[in-house]
Amino acid sequence: MLLEINNLSKSFGGLQALNGVTFDVRMGVVQALIGPNGAGKTTCFNLISGILPPSSGSIRLDGRELSYLPPHRIARLGLARTFQNIQLFSGLSVLENVLVGQHLHLHGNLLATLLNLPAVRRQERRSADFARELLDFVGLADKEHWAADSLAYGDQRRLEIARAMALNPRLLLLDEPAAGMNPRETEDLMALIDNIQQRHITVLLIEHDMNLVMNISSRIVVFDQGRVIAQGPPKAIRQNPQVIEAYLGREEEDGDV
Numbered sequence: 737m738l739l740e741i742n743n744l745s746k747s748f749g750g751l752q753a754l755n756g757v758t759f760d761v762r763m764g765v766v767q768a769l770i771g772p773n774g775a776g777k778t779t780c781f782n783l784i785s786g787i788l789p790p791s792s793g794s795i796r797l798d799g800r801e802l803s804y805l806p807p808h809r810i811a812r813l814g815l816a817r818t819f820q821n822i823q824l825f826s827g828l829s830v831l832e833n834v835l836v837g838q839h840l841h842l843h844g845n846l847l848a849t850l851l852n853l854p855a856v857r858r859q860e861r862r863s864a865d866f867a868r869e870l871l872d873f874v875g876l877a878d879k880e881h882w883a884a885d886s887l888a889y890g891d892q893r894r895l896e897i898a899r900a901m902a903l904n905p906r907l908l909l910l911d912e913p914a915a916g917m918n919p920r921e922t923e924d925l926m927a928l929i930d931n932i933q934q935r936h937i938t939v940l941l942i943e944h945d946m947n948l949v950m951n952i953s954s955r956i957v958v959f960d961q962g963r964v965i966a967q968g969p970p971k972a973i974r975q976n977p978q979v980i981e982a983y984l985g986r987e988e989e990d991g992d993v
């Protein structure tokens with residue numbers, strides 16, 4: 737197993753956002769976390785990526801315990817993520833945003849950088865080459881000089897993915913990658929996620945677009961009110977009475993899902 741989540745809980749004051757969550761992610765798959773608003777999906781991502789400490793439970797990447805490690809250490813172990821609310825550096829160019837993503841992995845020391853040593857220049861060239869390759873991969877090669885905030889919304893989401901991939905992750909967490917995308921952009925996103933999987937990067941995504949989820953995931957984990965209520969392949973999930981109940985129950989309340 738690449739990722740093992742065991743009995744994971746998180747409370748915010750009196751609110752139990754996650755309550756004994758257990759699931760695995762196998763190497764090489766595309767897997768989805770779904771569930772009604774407030775079910776705890778983003779909290780789960782925040783715990784896995786080290787942004788928040790868990791209240792209890794364990795998170796293992798390749799057998800190594802991640803809980804309580806800071807985010808940059810977790811990133812170095814091979815985990816990268818995107819955010820539900822896009823978090824790009826708006827003052828920087830598209831290419832610079834990807835280079836910033838890579839920075840965590842650059843090992844040049846400050847003195848070597850100040851002296852502009854050939855090794856440093858070589859490393860910088862390699863970084864720029866890799867960043868351009870990633871921009872090409874996500875379909876933004878012709879926009880490297882654009883300011884990140886001048887990109888269309890769908891392009892900003894793709895840039896966030898390129899930046900996360902600059903960390904060379906083994907596991908990529910995508911938080912609602914299709915949010916705000918039109919059907920055409922969502923189609924392109926599905927193809928992109930497929931290509932990411934071809935590069936042997938495992939993908940765990942939170943998504944409300946059921947068409948996307950059912951199409952690209954080999955396994956789905958369903959959250960409701962901080963608990964896992966079902967997990968399995970798309971076909972079984974679609975027919976699971978508890979899942980239908982969780983969604984239909986919400987629909988009757990606010991007609992939203």
Ligand SMILES: Nc1ncnc2c1ncn2[C@@H]1O[C@H](COP(=O)(O)OP(=O)(O)OP(=O)(O)O)[C@@H](O)[C@H]1O
Pocket residue numbers: 748751753771772773774775776777778779780820
């Ligand atoms: N930092 C925080 N402080 C206090 N409460 C929080 C915090 N983060 C999340 N919560 C609460 O925890 C619960 C789970 O939220 P979370 O964002 O994880 O749900 P979600 O399944 O990702 O929902 P959505 O699909 O709407 O993004 C919610 O009740 C939310 O208000």
